[in-house]
Amino acid sequence: GSIRAAKTFNPVYTQERKHVHRQASDIPDGPGNSPGSSPGGSPAGSPPPEATSRRRTLHPRHLSRAMSQQRLELDKVCEEMEAPFFTPVDIDFPMDAFGESTRGDLRPSKAFKGTELTDEEVSSWQQVLDMDRYSCPRSWGAPARSERSVFCSRGISMRAIQCIGYDMDYTLIHYKVEEWEGRAYHYAKEYLNKTCFNVEGLQFQPDLVCRGLIIDKELGNMVKVDRHGYVRRAMHGTNRMTQKECAATYGREVVDLRDSRRWVFLNTLFSVSEGCLFMQLVQRMEEGTLLPCENDKEKETLQQMTYDKIFRAVSRALFLAHIQGRLKNDVMSNPAKYVECDKEVALALLDQKESGKYLALITNSDWDYTKTMMSNVFDPQLRNGGSWRDLFDLVIVSARKPSFFSANMPLYEIVSEDGLMKERYKMKRGRVYAGGTAAMVENCLGCSADDIMFVGDHIFTDVNIAKSTLRWRTVLIMRELEDEVLAMEKGRLRYEEILTLLKRRARRQSLLNHLRVEMNRVACGRKAQTYGESNARMMQELMAKAQSTAIEIDNKINPLIFADGRDMNPYWGYITRAGLNDKSHIMKQIEKHADLYTSRVSNFYRYTPYMYFRSSVETWAHHRNIAKNYEAEEVSVLEAIFNKYDADGNGQIDREEFLQLAAETKVFESLSLLRPKKDPVAGNNFAVTHEETHEPISQYTDHSDGDDWVGGVSYSLEHDDDSDLATGWGAAPPAYMTSRSMPSTGVASIDRVLVRNPSGSIDPSSG
Numbered sequence: 001g002s003i004r005a006a007k008t009f010n011p012v013y014t015q016e017r018k019h020v021h022r023q024a025s026d027i028p029d030g031p032g033n034s035p036g037s038s039p040g041g042s043p044a045g046s047p048p049p050e051a052t053s054r055r056r057t058l059h060p061r062h063l064s065r066a067m068s069q070q071r072l073e074l075d076k077v078c079e080e081m082e083a084p085f086f087t088p089v090d091i092d093f094p095m096d097a098f099g100e101s102t103r104g105d106l107r108p109s110k111a112f113k114g115t116e117l118t119d120e121e122v123s124s125w126q127q128v129l130d131m132d133r134y135s136c137p138r139s140w141g142a143p144a145r146s147e148r149s150v151f152c153s154r155g156i157s158m159r160a161i162q163c164i165g166y167d168m169d170y171t172l173i174h175y176k177v178e179e180w181e182g183r184a185y186h187y188a189k190e191y192l193n194k195t196c197f198n199v200e201g202l203q204f205q206p207d208l209v210c211r212g213l214i215i216d217k218e219l220g221n222m223v224k225v226d227r228h229g230y231v232r233r234a235m236h237g238t239n240r241m242t243q244k245e246c247a248a249t250y251g252r253e254v255v256d257l258r259d260s261r262r263w264v265f266l267n268t269l270f271s272v273s274e275g276c277l278f279m280q281l282v283q284r285m286e287e288g289t290l291l292p293c294e295n296d297k298e299k300e301t302l303q304q305m306t307y308d309k310i311f312r313a314v315s316r317a318l319f320l321a322h323i324q325g326r327l328k329n330d331v332m333s334n335p336a337k338y339v340e341c342d343k344e345v346a347l348a349l350l351d352q353k354e355s356g357k358y359l360a361l362i363t364n365s366d367w368d369y370t371k372t373m374m375s376n377v378f379d380p381q382l383r384n385g386g387s388w389r390d391l392f393d394l395v396i397v398s399a400r401k402p403s404f405f406s407a408n409m410p411l412y413e414i415v416s417e418d419g420l421m422k423e424r425y426k427m428k429r430g431r432v433y434a435g436g437t438a439a440m441v442e443n444c445l446g447c448s449a450d451d452i453m454f455v456g457d458h459i460f461t462d463v464n465i466a467k468s469t470l471r472w473r474t475v476l477i478m479r480e481l482e483d484e485v486l487a488m489e490k491g492r493l494r495y496e497e498i499l500t501l502l503k504r505r506a507r508r509q510s511l512l513n514h515l516r517v518e519m520n521r522v523a524c525g526r527k528a529q530t531y532g533e534s535n536a537r538m539m540q541e542l543m544a545k546a547q548s549t550a551i552e553i554d555n556k557i558n559p560l561i562f563a564d565g566r567d568m569n570p571y572w573g574y575i576t577r578a579g580l581n582d583k584s585h586i587m588k589q590i591e592k593h594a595d596l597y598t599s600r601v602s603n604f605y606r607y608t609p610y611m612y613f614r615s616s617v618e619t620w621a622h623h624r625n626i627a628k629n630y631e632a633e634e635v636s637v638l639e640a641i642f643n644k645y646d647a648d649g650n651g652q653i654d655r656e657e658f659l660q661l662a663a664e665t666k667v668f669e670s671l672s673l674l675r676p677k678k679d680p681v682a683g684n685n686f687a688v689t690h691e692e693t694h695e696p697i698s699q700y701t702d703h704s705d706g707d708d709w710v711g712g713v714s715y716s717l718e719h720d721d722d723s724d725l726a727t728g729w730g731a732a733p734p735a736y737m738t739s740r741s742m743p744s745t746g747v748a749s750i751d752r753v754l755v756r757n758p759s760g761s762i763d764p765s766s767g
Helices: 002-006 011-022 049-053 060-080 119-128 177-194 243-250 269-287 296-304 307-323 326-333 344-354 367-381 438-445 459-470 480-490 492-523 536-562 585-593 601-607 621-631 637-645 655-665
Strands: 150-152 163-166 214-216 221-225 231-236 263-265 358-362 394-397 411-414 421-424 431-435 452-456 473-477 596-598 671-673 677-679 683-690 696-702 716-718 724-727 735-737 753-755
Touching (some): 150 601, 163 438, 177 269, 177 307, 177 326, 221 269, 231 269, 269 307, 307 326, 326 367, 344 358, 344 367, 344 601, 358 438, 367 394, 394 438, 438 452, 452 459, 459 473, 459 585, 473 585, 480 492, 492 536
Parallel strands (some): 163 358, 163 452, 358 394, 452 473, 473 596
Antiparallel strands (some): 150 596, 214 221, 214 263, 411 421, 411 431, 671 683, 677 683, 716 724, 735 753
16 A cells, blocks of 8 residues: 555656566575565576575564565665655554544655744735635636535545445436436336337426435335435325325334335436336326226226336336346447536546545446447547557456355356456456456455445445445545535525524514413413413403414415425435425435435545545534534623614613623623612612522623723622632623623523723724
C-alpha cells in the first residue's frame, strides 16, 4: 500500500523499491550486495544461478536476516536518491481521534517540513489558487453546487481505501430514464399483448413510480412507507388514495419486506417501467378492460384474475425484454440516444488510479455489452488513445450479484475479445473474468473489509449485501438526489407555511386542552386555578373559539400536506421523506447500509481521493430544545424588549411590558418578582429575589422618564443551592441577561449575566 501511494510522486523511487522487493526471496545469508547487482553477483535484473534450476528455500531464521538485509539495501537506495515530497512510511498511530484509519502512508519528508500554516495563509492561498467554497480549484471545472455533494452517513477516510469497486449500469454509466425504461416498457407491452392483455393505448408515465416504493401484490396498491414501516401514501391503479382511505386500508399494519409473497421493494431505476405498467394494468382491471373479453373463456379468465397474477405477468414480460437481448442491442447500436455522458467520471477514476488505489469493475452485464458500452462512454474521454481497460486492475462481468458477495461461484477468465472463456481458480491483476466471488477479489488485491469500497446503484444487491456480508465500505448512487435537493429548496416556503400553521394550531389546542382539564376538575369537585362558576360561561365561549379556529387551521393544513413534495413528484413527493418530518423506508436503508450516498460518481472528482468524509450531526427528539437554545443567537433582555415588547412603539418600556417579557420568555423562572420600590433618583426599581430565601439577587432599573441609565447597585446571582453564580460588579451599569437556557447553572432560566456599557443611552443599537 505504501509503494502504491508513492508512485505518483516519484516513479523512479518506486521502481527502485520494487527492484529491491523483487530480489528479496533470493537474498543469501551473508554480506549485502550493491543496489546495482543481484544476489550472487549476477547482472542487475537477472536471477541468480541457483534460481535457474530451482528456487532457493531459506530457513525462517535466515529469512529474517534476509529481510533485515533487504531493509538496509532499501535505505541505502533511498539515501542515494533525491528525497520525495511524501515519504511512504508507517506511523505508530494510524487511527485518528474518531477511530478512522488514515493509513499514515503520506507524511512530509524531513526536507519539506516547515512551520505552521495559519488560517490567514490558507485563506490567502485559496484566493490565489481561485478555489471555490469546497476548496476545489475552479480551473478543474467541478460544479460547486449543493445537489452535487457527497453525503455521509458514516465517517470514512478515502486515504484508508486501497480498492474501489464499481458497478456499471446506472453507476459508471447513467441511462436516460425515459429513453431506456421507455424502451423496456415498449417490449414488455408487446409480450403482454401476445398473452391477451389489453395494453392498447397505454403510454409510459415515469412519474407514476419512483425509487423506494413498495408493491402490495395482495391488494394491488403501490405504497410509500416511513422508517417504521407504516404506510404514509398509497395509490390504487393510477389514482392516489386519500389519508382516510390509507388509514382504512392499512391502519396500523406494518409493512414487512421479508414477506416476499406480498411485498416487492422497488429499489432501483430499472423498476420504473415495471411499476408503471403494473399500476396501469390494475387500473384497467378495475375498469373491466384488462382483457378483450371476446368470448366466455376470456371473461372467465378475467374473473379469476388477481393482482398477484398481473404482477407476475408484468415481471416476466420485462425479464424477457432484458434476457432476449433486443433491448441491449438497441442500446449498443445507438449509445448516444440512451446514455447520458458525464466527462468528469473518467477524471475522477484517473485521480483515484493515480493516487495508488486499485480499481475494479464488477457488473452483472455480459462481456459483449460491457465492452461496447464502456468503450463508447470512456475511451473518447481518455487522452493519447487510452482504453477503459487501463483504468481497472480487475474487470468482472456476469458477476451474478448478490450471490457474488456471499456464495461460492465458479470463475472463468475471458481470454479473447469475442468472449472465449477458460476456467480459473484465482484472479490475477489486469485480467477480465466472468463470475467468481468477492473473496477472490480480496485475495487477488490483498485487501479486505474496510480496505475496500464498493459503489453501486442498487440498495440491496450492491450496498446491503456488501456491507452486511463482507463489511466493505459502501456508496449508493442515486441520481434523483439532484432533483430532490432542488425541489426541497423550491418548496421551502410552502413547508415553512405548514410549520407556521401547525404552531398556530398547537397554541390554540394547548389552551383548549388546559381549559378542559380545569373544567373536569371543577366537575369532580376539585379546585381549579382559572375555571369557576363565576367565569364558566366566558371559559366555555373561549374553548369554543379555540376549537373552531383549530378546525379552520386544519382545513388549511390538510391540502398543503397532501401536496407536499409535488415539486419532486406529483404523486409521491420526496423520495427520502415520508409524511411531513419523517424519513422514508429507503432513507432508513441508505443510512443503515451506505456509508456515503451521492447522485453520480463524478461528484468525487472535486473531493479528491484523500478526502475525509464526516457524518453530519444527528438531532434526536430529546435534543430539540437544547439544540435550539444553544444554537440561538444571544439576545439581551434589553434588545428583546425593543425588538418585540415595545407595544406602543414609543421606544419606552414600562413595567407591565417588561413583566410580560419576563413571563413569556421565562427569564425569571425559579425566581420571583417582588413589588417594585420607588426610588426618586434611580427611577422605578424592582428587585429580583431568590424564590425560597427571598434574598436580593439583582436589581434592574427602568427609568421611563428619561433617556439615561442612572446609578447601579451591587448584586450577586446565586445557584439554587446558594453557591455563587456571579458576584461583585459593584456600581456597574445594569446587567443585560440573556434568555438562553443552561441547565448546568442550577438556575434553569439563566445562562449568564453580561455587563455592557450602553454609554448613557438606552438605545439598544449603542450597547
